[in-house]
Amino acid sequence: MEPAQGTSKSKDTGVLARRNLGVLVGIMALAVMSRFDSIISPSVAAIQASFPHADPSTVESVVSIGSSAAIVSALLFGQLLTRMSFRTAGCISCLCVALGGLMPLFVHSSVSQLLLFALVVGFGVGIATTVLPSLSARFFRGKKLAALMGLVLAVQDGSSMLVFALGGVLAKGGWLHNYWLYFLALPALVLVIFMVPGVGAVEEESEKAVGSKASCSQKRGQCWWATISCILIGFLSIFLVAVLYNKLAVYIAKYGLGGTSAAGVALMFNTGSSVVIGLSINAIKRICRQWTIPVAFLLMALGALLFLTTRSFPLVCLSAFLVGSGSAINMATCPFLLSNLTPRKRYPLVMGIFSATTSLGFTASTWAFKAFSSVFGLDPVTGSFIGMLIIALLAAVILSLVRFQSCVESRYIEQ
Numbered sequence: 001m002e003p004a005q006g007t008s009k010s011k012d013t014g015v016l017a018r019r020n021l022g023v024l025v026g027i028m029a030l031a032v033m034s035r036f037d038s039i040i041s042p043s044v045a046a047i048q049a050s051f052p053h054a055d056p057s058t059v060e061s062v063v064s065i066g067s068s069a070a071i072v073s074a075l076l077f078g079q080l081l082t083r084m085s086f087r088t089a090g091c092i093s094c095l096c097v098a099l100g101g102l103m104p105l106f107v108h109s110s111v112s113q114l115l116l117f118a119l120v121v122g123f124g125v126g127i128a129t130t131v132l133p134s135l136s137a138r139f140f141r142g143k144k145l146a147a148l149m150g151l152v153l154a155v156q157d158g159s160s161m162l163v164f165a166l167g168g169v170l171a172k173g174g175w176l177h178n179y180w181l182y183f184l185a186l187p188a189l190v191l192v193i194f195m196v197p198g199v200g201a202v203e204e205e206s207e208k209a210v211g212s213k214a215s216c217s218q219k220r221g222q223c224w225w226a227t228i229s230c231i232l233i234g235f236l237s238i239f240l241v242a243v244l245y246n247k248l249a250v251y252i253a254k255y256g257l258g259g260t261s262a263a264g265v266a267l268m269f270n271t272g273s274s275v276v277i278g279l280s281i282n283a284i285k286r287i288c289r290q291w292t293i294p295v296a297f298l299l300m301a302l303g304a305l306l307f308l309t310t311r312s313f314p315l316v317c318l319s320a321f322l323v324g325s326g327s328a329i330n331m332a333t334c335p336f337l338l339s340n341l342t343p344r345k346r347y348p349l350v351m352g353i354f355s356a357t358t359s360l361g362f363t364a365s366t367w368a369f370k371a372f373s374s375v376f377g378l379d380p381v382t383g384s385f386i387g388m389l390i391i392a393l394l395a396a397v398i399l400s401l402v403r404f405q406s407c408v409e410s411r412y413i414e415q
Contacts, residue, residue, distance in 0.1 A: 022195050023135070023139055023195065023196065023197060024148075025191055025195045026090065026135075026191060026192055026195035026196035026197075027132065027135055027136060027148075027152065027196075028152075028155050029094075029187075029188040029191040029192055029195070030090055030093065030094075030128045030131060030132055030135075030188070030192065030196075031128075031132060031152045031155040031156045031159070032155065032156070032159045032184070032188060033093060033094060033097050033124070033125070033128050033185060033188050034125055034128040034129050034132060034156055035125075035156050035157070035159060035160035035163070036097050036101065036121060036124075036125060036163075036181075036182065036184075036185065037063075037066035037067065037070065037118070037121055037122045037125040038063050038064075038066070038160075039101070039163055039164075039167055039178070039181055039182070040062060040063060040118075040167070040175075040178050040179065041063050041164060041167070042164060042167045042168040042171045042178060043167070043171040043175035043178040044059060044060055044062065044063060046171060046174070046175035047059050047062060047111070047114070047175050050175065051110070051111050054111045058111055058115070059111055061115060061118075062111070062114050062115060062118050063118075064362075064363070065115055065118050065119060065122065066118050066119065066121050066122025066123075066125060067122060067359040067362055067363050068119070068122065068359075068363065069118075069119040069120070069121075069122035069123040069125075069126060070122045070123065070125050070126030070129065070355070070356070070359045071126065071356040071359045071360055071363075072123065072126065072356075073122075073123040073124070073125075073126030073127050073130070074126040074127075074129060074130045074351075074352045074353075074355035074356040074359065075352050075353065075356045076352070077089055077126070077127045077130045077131070077348070077352060078130050078348050078349040078350070078351060078352015078353060078355075078356075079348075079349050079352065081130065081131065081134055081200070081348035081349075081352075082200070082345055082346075082348060082349065083200070084200065085197075085198045085199055085200055086131055086134070086135045086138070086196050086197060086198070086199060086200070087192065087193065087196045087197065087198040088198070089127055089130075089131050090127075090128070090131055090135075090192040090196045091189060091192055091193060092124070092127060093124045093125070093127035093128040093131065093192075094124065094185050094186075094188050094189035094192055095124070095185075095189065096120055096121065096123050096124025096127065097121050097124040097125065097128075097182065097185040097188075098182060098183075098185035098186055098189065099117075099120055100117045100118065100119070100120030100121035100122075100123075100124065100182075101117070101121050101179060101181070101182025101185060102179065102182050102183065102185075103117045103120075104117050104176070104179045105176065105179050105180070108176060121182075126355060126356070126359070129355040130348060130351055130352045130355050131348075132152055133149065133335040133338075133339065133347075133351045133354075134347055134348040134351055135196065136148050136149060136152065137339040137344070137347055138199070138344070139197075143282060145336060145339060146281065146282055146285070146332075146333075146336045147281070147282050149281070149332050149335055149336050150277070150278040150279065150280070150281030150282065150332045151278060151279065152278070153274050153277070153278035153281075153328060153331060153332050154274065154275045154276075154277075154278025154279050155278075156274070156278075157271045157272070157274035157275055157278070157328075158272075158274075158275040158278075160271060161268060161271050161272065161275075163181060163184075164264075166181065167181055223341050223408075223411070223412055226337070226341050226404075226407075226408045226412065227338060227341050227342060227350060229404060229408075230334045230337050230338050230341065230354070230408075231334075231338075231350075231353060231354050231357050232357075233293060233330055233334050233395075233399075234330065234331060234334045234335075234354055234357060234358050234361075235357045235358060235360070235361040236297075236330075236361070236391065236395055237296070237300075237326070237327040237330040237331055237334075237358075237361075238327065238331075238358040238359075238361040238362050238365075239361035239362070239364065239365050239368070239391075240300055240323070240326075240327065240365075240388050240391060240392060241270070241300075241323055241324060241326075241327040242361065242362045242365035242366070243323075243365060243369060243384045243385065243387075243388050244266075244267065244270055244320055244323060244324075245267070245362075246365060246366050246369075246384070247369075247380070247381050247384050247385075248263050248266055248267060248316075248320065249263035250380075250381055251307065251316075251381050251385075252266065252313070252316065254381060255311050257311065257312070257313045257316060258313050262313060265317065266313075266316050266317050266320045267320065269317040269318070269320045269321040269324070270320040270321065270323060270324035271324065272321070272324075273320075273321045273322075273323075273324035273325040273328055274324060274327075274328040274331075276325070277324075277325050277328035277329055277332065278328060278332060281329070281332045281333070284329060285333070290403065290405045290406035290409060291400065291405070292329060292333060292405060293329070293330060293333060293399055293404065293405050294395075294396045294397075294399045294400045294405075295326075295329070295396075296325075296326040296327070296329035296330045296333075297326060297330075297392045297393070297395040297396035297399070298326070298392070298393075298396045299322045299323070299325050299326035299329070300322070300323050300326035300327065300388065300392040301388075301389050301392035301393045301396065302322050303318075303319040303320070303321075303322035303323035303326070304319075304323065304385045304386075304388040304389035304392060305389055306318065306319040306322070307319050307385045308382070308385050308386065308389065323388075326392070331358075334354070335351065335354065337408055337409075337412075338350055338351065338354060340412050341408070341412055368387075369383060369384040369387050369388075372384075372387045373387075
């Protein structure tokens with residue numbers, strides 16, 4: 001029932017209302033864990049020095065190979081969450097992250113062992129990224145859900161900035177010390193046990209709960225195209241932002257814009273943009289309205305254009321912020337749209353596919369832009385940013401012409 005006018009509705013219905021704090025603590029604990037697959041990044045060079053005969057690309061895979069395992073676990077638990085409680089899935093996620101992250105402290109005689117443990121961590125991270133949107137959508141709807149998904153995004157990338165910085169400090173005493181950060185998965189496990197509800201993705205009285213969505217259910221057979229489009233938008237967002245992680249350090253070195261730490265500073269602007277966007281996503285949607293997703297791609301295109309036309313480190317930081325902002329807007333918007341396009345029972349599966357597809361986008365980015373540069377005889381760095389510019393512009397134009405967001409929101413979104 002709706003509260004009568006003049007009651008304390010504003011106190012009770014906000015995302016941070018007291019009655020929501022328990023589940024919010026569990027959600028935030030999982031949000032922090034969901035970025036732990038790349039926690040060892042500051043130590044890659046030191047690991048390479050410890051294993052001089054290992055192929056450099058193999059050593060670098062200690063950071064990136066987790067995304068491959070995340071694809072598998074996201075798809076698997078997207079299906080299992082229809083039968084498993086959020087608490088159980090969350091505990092498995094934290095245990096995998098803790099096990100894979102702490103084992104190198106005891107077993108670390110080869111790069112192969114580090115790769116195996118990184119796969120275990122990535123498997124746990126894939127579970128967390130699948131649980132998070134489903135758990136959020138189980139307890140929040142409408143504008144509250146949109147605000148919560150933005151807050152989760154802010155916590156994910158904000159915490160990763162702090163963890164990377166702390167990891168860099170610990171790594172000064174030896175790369176093995178970087179792995180001590182995985183002890184954070186243990187208090188997260190405790191929070192999940194006590195704060196994440198032991199319920200599944202679907203309410204027991206789902207018929208009553210989704211009465212307001214009856215019209216959407218009648219159109220369910222028609223919205224498959226919108227679901228696929230949202231998944232593709234998420235894929236493209238991560239596919240494009242991955243260019244910064246793959247090429248930014250090379251770009252800065254190529255044009256003499258700074259030392260070895262300059263790329264880390266620029267990437268902080270990229271990551272920090274997610275914090276800004278996550279905390280202000282509802283305000284951004286009010287301003288941009290049905291053009292929010294096209295504007296996001298235009299921001300990414302503008303960032304790529306600045307990379308191609310300017311050679312100034314402050315502008316590099318601005319470009320990284322713009323690209324990150326565009327990606328963050330889409331990554332906060334698409335899961336919210338999908339929560340309205342998908343029946344609650346199938347939402348975990350759809351978000352598992354979404355999570356797996358975005359992980360695939362990050363993995364495929366390097367090879368796709370390398371092939372693009374080779375085909376057109378371009379420098380790999382320049383070719384990557386030209387490809388980003390073209391794809392982002394095409395996405396913005398096409399989504400604007402077909403009025404994708406307006407069409408989806410008018411037909412399917414719960415107000």
